[in-house]
Amino acid sequence: MRIDLFSFLATLVKIAAVMGGLLSVPAAMNWVERRVSAWIQDRVGPNRVGPFGLFQPLADALKFFMKEDIVPGHVHKAVYILAPAAAVTAALTAFSVIPFGPTLTLFGREIALVIADVNVGVLLTLAATSMGVYGIVMAGWSSNNKFSLMGGLRSSAQLISYELAMGLAVISVLAMSDTLRLTLIVEQQGRLWNVFLNPIGALIFMIGSFAETNRAPFDLPEAESELVAGYHTEYSSMKFTMFFMAEYVNMATSAALFTTLFLGGWHLPIPGIEGHLSGNLLAVAGILSFCLKVAAYMFFFVWVRWTLPRFRYDQLMNLGWKVLIPLAFANIFLIGGLVALGVPGWGGQG
Amino acid sequence: MEVLVFMVVATVAVVSAMVVLLHKNPVIGALFLVTNLVCIAVLYLLLDAQFLAAIQVIVYAGAIMVLILFVIMLLSLKREEGIHAGSAQRFFGALAATGFVALIVRGILPISWRVASVRSDFGTAEFIGRRLFSQYFYPFEMISLVLLVAMAGAVVLAKKKL
Numbered sequence: 271m272r273i274d275l276f277s278f279l280a281t282l283v284k285i286a287a288v289m290g291g292l293l294s295v296p297a298a299m300n301w302v303e304r305r306v307s308a309w310i311q312d313r314v315g316p317n318r319v320g321p322f323g324l325f326q327p328l329a330d331a332l333k334f335f336m337k338e339d340i341v342p343g344h345v346h347k348a349v350y351i352l353a354p355a356a357a358v359t360a361a362l363t364a365f366s367v368i369p370f371g372p373t374l375t376l377f378g379r380e381i382a383l384v385i386a387d388v389n390v391g392v393l394l395t396l397a398a399t400s401m402g403v404y405g406i407v408m409a410g411w412s413s414n415n416k417f418s419l420m421g422g423l424r425s426s427a428q429l430i431s432y433e434l435a436m437g438l439a440v441i442s443v444l445a446m447s448d449t450l451r452l453t454l455i456v457e458q459q460g461r462l463w464n465v466f467l468n469p470i471g472a473l474i475f476m477i478g479s480f481a482e483t484n485r486a487p488f489d490l491p492e493a494e495s496e497l498v499a500g501y502h503t504e505y506s507s508m509k510f511t512m513f514f515m516a517e518y519v520n521m522a523t524s525a526a527l528f529t530t531l532f533l534g535g536w537h538l539p540i541p542g543i544e545g546h547l548s549g550n551l552l553a554v555a556g557i558l559s560f561c562l563k564v565a566a567y568m569f570f571f572v573w574v575r576w577t578l579p580r581f582r583y584d585q586l587m588n589l590g591w592k593v594l595i596p597l598a599f600a601n602i603f604l605i606g607g608l609v610a611l612g613v614p615g616w617g618g619q620g
Numbered sequence: 621m622e623v624l625v626f627m628v629v630a631t632v633a634v635v636s637a638m639v640v641l642l643h644k645n646p647v648i649g650a651l652f653l654v655t656n657l658v659c660i661a662v663l664y665l666l667l668d669a670q671f672l673a674a675i676q677v678i679v680y681a682g683a684i685m686v687l688i689l690f691v692i693m694l695l696s697l698k699r700e701e702g703i704h705a706g707s708a709q710r711f712f713g714a715l716a717a718t719g720f721v722a723l724i725v726r727g728i729l730p731i732s733w734r735v736a737s738v739r740s741d742f743g744t745a746e747f748i749g750r751r752l753f754s755q756y757f758y759p760f761e762m763i764s765l766v767l768l769v770a771m772a773g774a775v776v777l778a779k780k781k782l
Contacts, residue, residue: 349651390745393674400682404654407689411647419693426690430683437678450745 280381288365288385295568296518297327303572310576337507342413345504349412354505354512357405361519364398367391368526369453371536371557374550383536383553384453391452392440395527396433399482402520403429406484409513410501421500424583428481428488431590436478438598442471442605443531446616456535463534467616470601472532474594479524481590483517486575488586525567529560533567536560626666633659646692650685657681669743 301316301324308315316323341347368391371383388394403426410422443464447455455464465472481488497503502513529535536556538547547555581589608616636656640649657680664673741747752760 349648388670390670390674393671393678393745397674397677397682400678400686403682403686404651407686407693408651411689411693423690423693426686426693430686430690433683 276377276379277381280376280379281385284381284383284385285366288370289362292362292365292519292522293515295522296515297331299518299521299568299572300327300330300514302569303575306569306572307576310573331511334508334511339507339509342504344414346412346414349408350504351509353405353409353412354509354516355405356408357402357516358512358519360398360402360405361516361523363401364395364523365519365526367394367452368523368530369456369535370526370560371553374553376550382453383557387451387453390450392444392450392455392531395452395523396437396440399520399523400429400433402482402516405513405516406501409505413501413504415504417497418501418503421497421503425484425501428484428586428590431587432478432481432488432594435474435590435594435598436482438595438602439471439474439478440531442468442598442602445602445606445609452530452535456530456537459534460537463532463537465532468532468601468605470597471605472528474598474601475528475531477589477594479528480571480574481586483520483524483571485517485521485571487578487581489575489580521568521571522564525564525571526560528567529563533563539563622666626663629659629662629666633663647689650689650692653688654681654685657685664743667743668738671743671745671748 304326305315305323307313316326319325319329341350366385367388369382369384369387373380373382375381406425407422410418410420410425413419443455444450446464446467447458449455480486502510505513536559538555538559605616633656636652636659639652640656643649643652658677661673661676661681664670664676739747
């Protein structure tokens, strides 16, 4: 395959757009998280900096930049410094294979709105998210502090436990779609989203995505009532901010993956409307629809965090191993059976 | 381009493998083993085996190494205990190592170094899946049975009271 200048530039622009979008997620979510938590708790929330407090994230970012960057004397320096970078890198990688829109036509050329359309797309996202735990484990261990270490330990145990259930939920989707290519999985959902065809898989994947991003009610690695701040206790200034960014980018990636696998990706939520839109109008509408779905899922993340209390550790393990994994296996048999019997809607896609 | 990538990745793989062996700190060793496994995944990619590469990262770098790190951190091994080897031990150790290297060289030498052509679907999930569930069906199922038995055995051994 020859790489010409046009597709090279197009890819560069796509990477820049996705990176820009992803890196602005933490700032936006910082505001959303605080305003929504205030709303849920019947408070006002940040409302002083700019209209509705919209510039609060900028003020916060400035504050983080100005803080002293402390490297405690008792840490393992190399690992300590690498850990935040590892967390952010892993978080950003997974997004490269997620399609965020249909094809766009510019200057007579078609551009697929996905950075890399590889044929093992689903596996690549799973691989990238499974590497995300190293940032936390490295931070927890190198801090040389028992609270941090406990946070790192919990995180690795939690990730292993929920990754399995999540992977099994993905397998049930793959059984329906008959491909590992994310763009094809999205295309197949043009008529009916997978969340309606495979509700149990969607539920398991959703719970798994909360556990993988260490979001409440699965935020045990940083449970402040037990572990001070868990794995990032010893981090300050921009290094702390990078963990903060990694968490929100991970949320965005999980939301995008859920949207792709279960919510029809860029497909518009109103049936039959896509026939009336053509070409680039459909592309723009698709991107908007994708962003909207991701945003809705992110809002759901915040909503759950301020509604549910944190799990106890044994509850977390019981839920993962004794409920979700058997359920995921049962779901594979259910979906597999429907596909094998060729029930319209499940088997009729191939 | 391919040769350049191979050179860089292979060097990193070999160096990280040496660090795994030589570093005194088990956590650092484990982290370098992760690096090594990811490098091997890139080598698989160069061989057009995308499925293997992805599985390598998910299973080995992502899952098994997390478990190994978990155990190392749980036991909080600070430093490797100094190994006290007698001269007899050293002698036989060196002998065994030399013999092992000789065996490997013996295995590598007869290989002809022509570049083999591969089918276009080599390394894809479909290709591997079809082979596993047709040609290699019985070995594949036997391995899963063996693993299941091993797992049950480990649980029984670890938990005296069930």
